[in-house]
Amino acid sequence: MSAMTPMGLGPQSSATYENFADTIGQVTLEAVSKDLREMFGRVAFTVLVGSVDGHWRNHGFLRIDGVWRLRPLFDVNLTRAGSRVPSRRINDRDAPSNRDVRLFIEGRENLFWDRVCD
Numbered sequence: 001m002s003a004m005t006p007m008g009l010g011p012q013s014s015a016t017y018e019n020f021a022d023t024i025g026q027v028t029l030e031a032v033s034k035d036l037r038e039m040f041g042r043v044a045f046t047v048l049v050g051s052v053d054g055h056w057r058n059h060g061f062l063r064i065d066g067v068w069r070l071r072p073l074f075d076v077n078l079t080r081a082g083s084r085v086p087s088r089r090i091n092d093r094d095a096p097s098n099r100d101v102r103l104f105i106e107g108r109e110n111l112f113w114d115r116v117c118d
Contacts, residue, residue, distance in 0.1 A: 003059040013056075017043050018091035020059060027061055027068045035070040042073050043090060050079035054088040 007015055007023050021036060028035045046054055053075050062071040089096055 001060050003056040003061075006061070007056065009056055015056065016089045016091050016094070020056075024070060028070060030067050031069055038070055045073075046076060047090075049076065051076045052079055053077040 003009070003020055003023065004013075006027050007013075007019065009015055017039070021039060024035050024039060025032050045051075058075045060071050061068045063069075
């Protein structure tokens with residue numbers, strides 16, 4: 001199922017990766033810690049490579065052995081270094097057009113890192 005379903009999003013809805021982290025916590029109950037770590041790595045990767053295809057149909061869950069899990073990463077479209085691209089916001093404080101990737105390693109309050117470290 002795409003992320004849109006459990007997040008209750010329509011085609012024009014807006015949400016952040018932090019909102020998706022909340023959804024992971026609600027859907028992947030048995031593996032939430034592992035799936036949050038995986039999602040954090042994906043967000044870092046897609047920001048660093050400048051992926052421009054992070055819509056909510058490209059994120060979601062698979063039912064494996066009766067348990068919902070974060071589905072594998074796919075459909076990552078890269079951009080050239082230095083390009084300004086529209087990107088999914090990490091949280092309400094993020095500015096994708098002027099993003100500083102140091103936010104991934106500085107200050108736990110900047111991302112959903114605190115959930116990953118539990």
